[in-house]
Structures are given as structure tokens and as C-alpha cells.
Amino acid sequence: MSLLEIKDLQATVGEKQILKGLNLTLRPGEVHAIMGPNGAGKSTLGYSLAGRDGYEVTGGSVTFDGKDLLEMDPSERANEGLFLAFQYPVEIPGVAGTTFLKHALNAKRRHHGEEELDGLEFVKFLRGKAKELGMNDEMLKRPVNVGFSGGEKKRNETLQMSVLEPKLAVLDETDSGLDIDALRVVADGVNRLRSPDRAILVITHYQRLLDYLVPDFVHVLADGKIVKSGDKSLALELEEKGYAEFVSAA
Ligand code: ADP
Ligand code: MG
Ligand code: MG
Numbered sequence: 001m002s003l004l005e006i007k008d009l010q011a012t013v014g015e016k017q018i019l020k021g022l023n024l025t026l027r028p029g030e031v032h033a034i035m036g037p038n039g040a041g042k043s044t045l046g047y048s049l050a051g052r053d054g055y056e057v058t059g060g061s062v063t064f065d066g067k068d069l070l071e072m073d074p075s076e077r078a079n080e081g082l083f084l085a086f087q088y089p090v091e092i093p094g095v096a097g098t099t100f101l102k103h104a105l106n107a108k109r110r111h112h113g114e115e116e117l118d119g120l121e122f123v124k125f126l127r128g129k130a131k132e133l134g135m136n137d138e139m140l141k142r143p144v145n146v147g148f149s150g151g152e153k154k155r156n157e158t159l160q161m162s163v164l165e166p167k168l169a170v171l172d173e174t175d176s177g178l179d180i181d182a183l184r185v186v187a188d189g190v191n192r193l194r195s196p197d198r199a200i201l202v203i204t205h206y207q208r209l210l211d212y213l214v215p216d217f218v219h220v221l222a223d224g225k226i227v228k229s230g231d232k233s234l235a236l237e238l239e240e241k242g243y244a245e246f247v248s249a250a
Pocket of ligand 1: 013014018036037038039040041042043044045054
């Protein structure tokens with residue numbers, strides 16, 4: 001069964017139609033990359049999946065693990081196992097990452113009728129996850145993302161993902177400040193989080209990212225639709241030819 005099935009998705013931002021009939025299917029275990037020219041609607045796709053205010057779905061359907069995603073509010077989407085890296089706040093002074101993450105994890109556990117973890121249990125769980133990833137959890141003791149480098153933010157995101165154990169992780173790499181180090185961290189994080197029961201969708205402007213990350217499928221999003229799909233060799237082709245053939249001369 002597919003984990004995410006997007007059919008004929010249409011979405012507007014303001015009055016402007018951005019997604020114009022987008023189709024995409026992800027099965028568990030797969031890593032997909034979405035690439036495309038600037039302004040194509042890549043981030044709009046991510047925000048529409050997240051249910052962010054201001055991104056209005058006007059047509060089509062999204063089925064997530066057999067359920068209607070579009071019926072759910074953003075927190076339900078998270079509790080059902082959707083992880084959106086960019087949904088996490090840019091910076092929150094005074095609030096430690098651990099506090100933030102513990103709330104998110106416990107909300108999800110409550111949703112599934114599981115007992116909440118108390119402070120000590122959470123710290124143990126977090127340390128275990130950090131160890132699995134070969135990271136330390138020091139970063140999470142600092143206020144959320146305050147003063148983090150690009151690479152640190154990405155490392156932190158990987159740890160958040162592994163703690164929340166999402167069924168689907170969507171990463172929108174919009175940060176124009178990502179250096180090679182940060183790109184490697186993203187790729188490494190995605191590779192570590194690959195699992196037969198999880199799908200990962202990486203949205204990226206960076207062809208370079210795919211030098212480090214080997215997706216199972218690559219899609220080109222142009223003018224609000226998926227216009228081409230292929231395997232990782234499509235990324236190399238795009239590297240060479242750019243997006244010119246997908247951009248209308250208008
Ligand atoms: P991409 O991520 O592919 O570069 P976006 O999804 O960010 O593209 O943007 C698609 C289109 O939607 C662009 O024309 C952009 O100007 C417009 N857009 C996106 N977000 C907003 C917003 N918050 N307000 C107004 N227009 C927006
Ligand atoms: Mg853009
Ligand atoms: Mg974008």
C-alpha cells in the first residue's frame with residue numbers, strides 16, 4: 001500500500017494558484033527528491049502537506065497511511081506520523097530543544113494511547129537515539145536553534161526525526177545558507193533514517209545535495225505539477241541541462 005498518495009492537488013497562496021494538479025505516490029521505504037526551478041511551488045507543496053495557514057488546498061486529495069490528510073489539523077498530521085522539518089521554529093530564545101521535543105513526543109504518544117514519558121524517561125530515550133546516530137544531545141539543551149550553524153540545525157533535525165519516528169519525513173531545504181557541511185549532514189541524516197516502514201521526501205533547490213544523498217526517485221516540479229520523474233540519474237541530467245526545458249518562455 002502507498003504511504004502517501006497525492007492526487008490532482010491544487011492549492012492557492014493569496015489569490016494565486018500555485019499547485020495545478022500535482023500527482024505523487026510514495027511507498028514505505030522509499031526516498032524521493034523533488035527538484036525544480038525557483039517559484040515552481042516546491043515549498044508550497046510542503047506547506048500544503050503541513051496544513052500551514054495561508055496555503056489553501058482548493059482541489060484534489062491527499063491520503064496518508066490510508067487516512068485523509070487534508071481533513072486533519074496540523075498537530076493531528078504530526079501525531080499521525082508526518083514530520084516536517086521546516087515546521088520547527090526558526091529560533092525560540094529561552095526554550096530548550098529538549099522541552100520542545102518532549103512535548104511533541106508526548107502529544108504523539110497520547111494520540112496513540114501510549115503513556116507519556118516523564119522527564120527522566122525522556123532523557124534516557126533521547127540519549128539512546130543520539131547514541132544510535134553517533135551524536136551528542138548537548139545541542140538540544142540550548143534554546144531552540146538560537147545561534148546554531150546550518151550544520152547544527154540539520155544535525156538537530158535528524159535527532160528530532162529519530163526521536164519522533166515519523167512514517168513520513170518531509171524536508172524542505174530552502175535555506176540558501178546551507179554550506180557543503182550542512183548538505184552532508186542532511187544527506188547523512190536521511191540515509192540514517194531510511195527504514196523499510198518510513199518514506200522520506202526531500203525538497204531541494206540544490207542538485208549538489210543529491211551528490212551525497214541517493215534517492216530512489218527524483219521528480220521535477222515545474223509550474224505547480226510534477227512534469228518528469230525518474231531515478232537518481234535524472235538529478236545528474238538536471239545538473240547538466242538545468243531546468244530550461246521545463247520553464248515556459250512566457
Ligand atoms: P519554490 O519553493 O518552488 O521556489 P514556492 O512554493 O515558494 O516555490 O512559491 C511558488 C509561488 O508562490 C511563487 O510564485 C511565490 O512567489 C508564491 N508564494 C509562495 N509563498 C507565498 C506567500 N507566502 N505569499 C505570496 N506568494 C507566495
Ligand atoms: Mg523559492
Ligand atoms: Mg522553496
